[in-house]
Amino acid sequence: MKIFNSEQLRLLDAYTIKEKGIASVDLMERAASVFVEIFSEIFGAEESVRIICGTGNNGGDGLAVARLLHQKGYTVFVDIINGNESADFKINLERLNQQQIPWQYVAELKLAPTDIIIDAIFGFGINRPTTGIYQKTIAAINESKSKVVAIDIPSGLFPDASSENHSIVKATHTISFESPKLAFMMPENDKWVGKLHIAPIGLSEQKKAELKTDYHYTLKADIKPLAREQFGHKGTFGHALLIAGSKGMMGAAVLASKACLRSGVGKITTHIPRDTAQILQISIPEVICQESENKSCFSESWNTDTLQKYDAVGIGPGIGTKNMNGFENFLLNFPTNTPLVIDADAINLLGENPSLLKYLPRNVILTPHPKEFKTLIGQLWENDFEKLELLKGFAIKNGVIICLKGHYTAMALPSGEVHFNSTGNSGMGTAGSGDVLTGIILGFLAQGYSVKEAAIQGVYEHGLAGDRAATKRSERAMIASDIIENFI
Ligand SMILES: Nc1ncnc2c1ncn2[C@@H]1O[C@H](COP(=O)(O)OP(=O)(O)O)[C@@H](O)[C@H]1O
Numbered sequence: 278m279k280i281f282n283s284e285q286l287r288l289l290d291a292y293t294i295k296e297k298g299i300a301s302v303d304l305m306e307r308a309a310s311v312f313v314e315i316f317s318e319i320f321g322a323e324e325s326v327r328i329i330c331g332t333g334n335n336g337g338d339g340l341a342v343a344r345l346l347h348q349k350g351y352t353v354f355v356d357i358i359n360g361n362e363s364a365d366f367k368i369n370l371e372r373l374n375q376q377q378i379p380w381q382y383v384a385e386l387k388l389a390p391t392d393i394i395i396d397a398i399f400g401f402g403i404n405r406p407t408t409g410i411y412q413k414t415i416a417a418i419n420e421s422k423s424k425v426v427a428i429d430i431p432s433g434l435f436p437d438a439s440s441e442n443h444s445i446v447k448a449t450h451t452i453s454f455e456s457p458k459l460a461f462m463m464p465e466n467d468k469w470v471g472k473l474h475i476a477p478i479g480l481s482e483q484k485k486a487e488l489k490t491d492y493h494y495t496l497k498a499d500i501k502p503l504a505r506e507q508f509g510h511k512g513t514f515g516h517a518l519l520i521a522g523s524k525g526m527m528g529a530a531v532l533a534s535k536a537c538l539r540s541g542v543g544k545i546t547t548h549i550p551r552d553t554a555q556i557l558q559i560s561i562p563e564v565i566c567q568e569s570e571n572k573s574c575f576s577e578s579w580n581t582d583t584l585q586k587y588d589a590v591g592i593g594p595g596i597g598t599k600n601m602n603g604f605e606n607f608l609l610n611f612p613t614n615t616p617l618v619i620d621a622d623a624i625n626l627l628g629e630n631p632s633l634l635k636y637l638p639r640n641v642i643l644t645p646h647p648k649e650f651k652t653l654i655g656q657l658w659e660n661d662f663e664k665l666e667l668l669k670g671f672a673i674k675n676g677v678i679i680c681l682k683g684h685y686t687a688m689a690l691p692s693g694e695v696h697f698n699s700t701g702n703s704g705m706g707t708a709g710s711g712d713v714l715t716g717i718i719l720g721f722l723a724q725g726y727s728v729k730e731a732a733i734q735g736v737y738e739h740g741l742a743g744d745r746a747a748t749k750r751s752e753r754a755m756i757a758s759d760i761i762e763n764f765i
């Protein structure tokens with residue numbers, strides 16, 4: 278799914294109206310009705326609802342929502358912050374009056390603690406930080422103990438730029454129309470957005486396909502698993518090489534190897550420190566163990582011909598940062614066309630010696646978490662929008678795919694595209710989850726997925742397995758092994 282900016286959303290709005298021969302107020306009605314559908318699945322009609330409206334189209338949505346909720350039996354009350362009224366706002370105020378739904382212009386908001394608040398002050402039309410009565414109203418909403426449901430976007434939040442230090446409504450739920458806003462993907466905005474729901478309102482498919490954007494949100498429809506050939510065998514489903522583990526960190530090698538096998542790969546060879554094979558073989562009998570000449574870490578010397586035998590290679594989980602020499606040799610001898618996934622300490626090693634970046638092969642995926650990304654680029658960012666620019670810049674400059682892990686993992690491609698992932702949950706914030714991801718991506722690469730497919734689909738399926746694990750175990754109790762067990 279594409280992520281559009283506010284200008285594009287306006288274009289889509291106008292185009293849809295023209296294409297479908299409907300009035301803009303009808304589109305507003307459609308938006309209000311899908312909002313109410315989702316809202317009423319969350320909150321029953323016994324709740325009283327306070328709808329706080331601006332006077333633009335977001336406020337117009339609020340008025341239409343008030344009318345539809347009233348028709349469904351909810352007790353509603355509308356507060357309006359006086360301002361320039363849009364045409365569709367006016368129509369909906371008239372419709373509200375016809376139904377005799379109570380409303381008032383509000384100068385100072387007084388809230389009853391039991392009300393659910395619907396925030397319809399500003400939508401994507403926000404173009405400056407909120408001040409005055411808007412700021413005061415937002416503060417009153419945030420100080421209340423109420424649950425807050427934002428229409429389209431929490432009021433005050435800029436959809437396409439950083440809103441650091443602005444006054445923004447703190448929503449419990451955000452019901453956003455058609456596609457998520459870029460701002461929702463940023464960890465710094467989690468506190469405003471709450472639980473995100475996407476409500477399709479039927480904007481023109483043709484225009485959506487035409488509009489160009491760098492930003493995408495991966496959904497189930499974007500996942501296209503490789504068909505498994507009926508006559509395929511372990512020799513055709515790919516042979517992966519994983520370089521992982523060090524003394525005290527053998528669990529990383531175990532988790533990544535097992536995840537790689539579960540991803541459907543034919544064979545995996547795992548390269549581990551000398552005298553550690555027992556740990557791996559007892560944990561996973563299916564793995565081929567290759568012991569390093571080193572007792573504490575991976576080998577010093579690497580040979581292109583040997584590496585070339587594998588369909589894909591992964592390096593990093595649990596390897597430590599002591600063997601720079603071995604890492605240099607590994608990269609210098611790495612075959613040009615073999616796909617490679619670089620994770621964890623291998624990323625830290627690259628960060629320590631950025632001159633090695635020029636030796637990265639053609640098809641490479643890096644999977645840092647934010648701290649590893651900081652080490653890799655050697656600088657910090659002021660806000661998450663700046664971090665996103667740095668991520669994009671890194672992918673473009675180095676011709677690599679880089680997955681910045683976390684909620685909505687962001688995958689930047691050398692083309693400038695960024696794909697945000699929609700699966701996963703906070704239960705995955707547990708030691709070893711990242712090792713599992715490396716194993717899955719490595720397995721996908723070895724089976725013949727392109728680097729783009731392996732990154733996007735691997736991250737999606739990893740999150741999906743995490744979601745299944747959370748359903749069975751709870752987010753609190755799940756551990757990284759549960760992600761592997763729930764990969765199907
Ligand atoms: N709150 C969350 N929502 C979704 N995914 C998450 C969340 N927390 C962690 N994850 C996922 O779990 C993995 C954690 O990776 P990482 O930090 O490298 O862990 P480790 O180093 O312990 O293996 C990443 O894939 C990340 O996207």
Ligand SMILES: [K+]
Binds near residue numbers: 335396427428429432
């Ligand atoms: K809003």
